[in-house]
Every structure is written in C-alpha cells, then in structure tokens.
Amino acid sequence: MKSRREVIVIGAGAAGLIAAGRAAELGARALLLEKMEEAGKKILVSGQERCNITNAAPLETFLTAYGHNGAFLRNAFHRFFREELLALLQHYGVETQVERGGRLFPASGRAADVRDALLRYATERGAVIRYRAAVQQILVDQGNVTGVRMAGGETLAADAVILATGGASWTSTGSTGDGYIIARDLGHSLVPLRPALVPLTVAEKARAKALQGVSLRNVTCTLLEPAVTGKDKVIPPPWPLPPTGEVLFTHFGISGPLVLSLSLAAVDAVRAGKTVMLALDLKPGMRHEEICARLQREFEQTPQRKLPHLLRGWVPSTLADELAKLSPIGAERPVHTIRAEERDGLALLLKNFRWRITGALPLAAGMVTAGGIALKEVDPISFASRLIAGLYLAGEVLDIAADTGGYNLQAAFSTGYLAATAAAK
C-alpha cells in the first residue's frame, strides 16, 4: 500500500530535488521548501554550466575520490549509483556523454537540462515546491521530528524531514550553511567546515602577481612540510591525484585543476599550524640529469644567449623571466659563462619550483564545503539521523567532499534518493 506520509525536504538542490521526486514516487506527500526564487542554482553553475553529473570510474576508484570518507558511501552506491541516476535522467530526456577523465556531462552541454529533468521528476511525481521558503528550524518533540518552522514564523507539520541545504560555498546559489546551524541546534556534531577545491594563497605575492594568468600544463604538484633537518615530509593529497595536470597563477596565489584538487590537504595543514610548501615539477617527464644535459647542449649551441631567452624554450616567457630572476645566474650573463653547479641549480629550480602556502581563499570561494554533519551520527543506508527519529540528512550538508570529476553531485544524488526512500516508508 502506498504511504501518505508527510515528507518535507529542505533545499531544492541536487539532493533535495531527487529526494522530493523519490518521496512523491513512493506515495508520500512531498513538500520541497527552497529559500531561493528557483531550484538548483548550484546545478546551473556546475561544471562551468555544463554540469559534470557523475563519473565513469569503477566503484572502487570512484570511492577513493572522497578521501577517507568514501567508505561511508559504499552502501549507498550499491543501492543507487551512476546507472540508476543516468536511467532516471534519461527518462526525463537527458542523454549523456563521457569526456576526459571519465567525466559524464549532458550531451546537450547544458546544466539547465539536468536541473529541469530533476524538477520534472519532482513535480510530475507529485511533489509540491515552495520557493522563497527559508526554513529556520526543524521541530522535534521527544526525539521525533514533528515539522519545520519557517523564517517568517509559520510552522508546517511533517512525519519526516530531509535536510538537504547543501554546503556553505558559492552562497549566491542559496547554499549559505543554514543546515549546519539547524542540525547543530538538534544536537548533531559538526566536523569543522573548510573550503575544498579552492585556490591557494602564497607568501610570494609579488611573484604570483608577476605570473598572473600564466597557465602550465603537464606539471606535477607536491605539498611538503619542510624539515629542519633531513628530508621534507610529503603532505598526502586528500584523494588520489592525476599524475600530472594544469596549474594557473593568479594575482593572490596559485590555482588551476591540479591545485584545486589538492587544496584541502593544504588548508588542513595550514590550519594545523604547519609550514606548507608547494613544489612544482615543471618538467616531470625529464630526470634532473636529462635536464642538465639538455641545458648544456643549449648553452653550447647558442653561447651568447641570455638565460631568460633560453628558458623561453622551456616554459612560458613570463615564467622564464621570473625563473631567471630567481636563479643566482641572473638575466644578464651569456649562457656560456654558466658553471656546472649553476646549471645544476637551474635544473633543480625547474624540478622543484617552490611556493610557501599561507592559506586559501575563504570558504565561500571553495567549490565544495568539506566538513559538516558528522557521519558517525548518520545511518549509511537510510541517511537517517541517529539522534532524531524522522530526520534524514543528504548531500553536501554531510561531512562529504570529493575531488572534481562528478563525484560531489553523485554523492548528493545518491544520498538524496536513499534518504527519501527511507523517509517515505
């Protein structure tokens, strides 16, 4: 028999839209409350407005993209994963295509198609959506959810409430972190919020400014904690990184896909009071000796050339000028005067171009919010709160953050769907 439970879903983002559709599909009276004037504003900006929905990676690889919290999602992904998501989207007209790195996008190239498909799922299944409806509090009586209180004071009754208010980043999309406060007021613990997938700031501000706009492809990045004596300690990335990638210099520091991917580890290390260096290998395909040998050949072929000019054959010209400035050789000497140990130093600079990381842009600038509602207080199959009966938690409001590649949205979709499956029954 179909349930007629009253299910309120808070937040019409990725998790909330699918949750409302699913709850209604199971026969619940689903009411979706969204504080903005439209649904899924973050979906619309995702993937540079193309929406990287999910990833084609096999499950085991997929789970590693969430770092140490990936294990929590294993059960969920066994129940509702990529195939189920893609079938649902396809039912509402969204065909997908796989791109570089297994990233799946709508074939139309329009994030709006994904948002609209989810909206149709929710409304055609019978969910009711109220916009400009900000929830302030979840009401609880003797450990059971009874409803919600709106910002204006109105109260609405419910048998179950799904909190899907997202993170605290890109606040113009509506994800302003309300859910963290609402959950904390109910006794849930919060893992500290930090920006993930965020540009990093550096101590060498003038150098960064000089390099602003320079983008490097096929480089590697390593985070290091310098040792007073002995070997520097490698700070592991939050999840496996591609072997090489792209880095971009900005007026405040360093960004680009590879840096965004490892940024959470840098944020955490700086928060822990560590000195953090980022070492760029500008020529990962060449060993130190190979670089020395090629430099030597070039010194001999064009002995009168100056260092910046020569380095332009190795790196973009602005960076060549900066590297020449950084090297004790300087910009003025003809390269035939460069001694062996100076050439070695130059090779070292190309293999280990270091920056001191001072922090990151603020939480609001991160593509994802790391931290959130502690996972130990949430059931990994039903996404029910372990503290309050009738409360379910889904999406980025949970302590889940992942690498770029479609993983954050898949987590939101899977947790939203399963939370609603449980809440509607």
Ligand SMILES: Cc1cc2nc3c(=O)[nH]c(=O)nc-3n(C[C@H](O)[C@H](O)[C@H](O)COP(=O)(O)OP(=O)(O)OC[C@H]3O[C@@H](n4cnc5c(N)ncnc54)[C@H](O)[C@@H]3O)c2cc1C
């Ligand atoms: C620029 C950018 C690009 C991204 N690109 C990708 C990508 O391509 N692929 C990927 O996997 N991930 C991407 N992400 C991350 C991904 O978009 C999010 O992780 C995901 O949208 C989270 O879904 P959610 O439903 O939990 O939260 P959200 O999508 O943030 O939705 C939360 C909703 O709750 C509403 N809300 C908040 N508080 C209240 C309240 N008090 N009352 C009522 N409603 C409320 C908000 O207005 C919002 O609509 C990107 C993020 C950004 C910022």
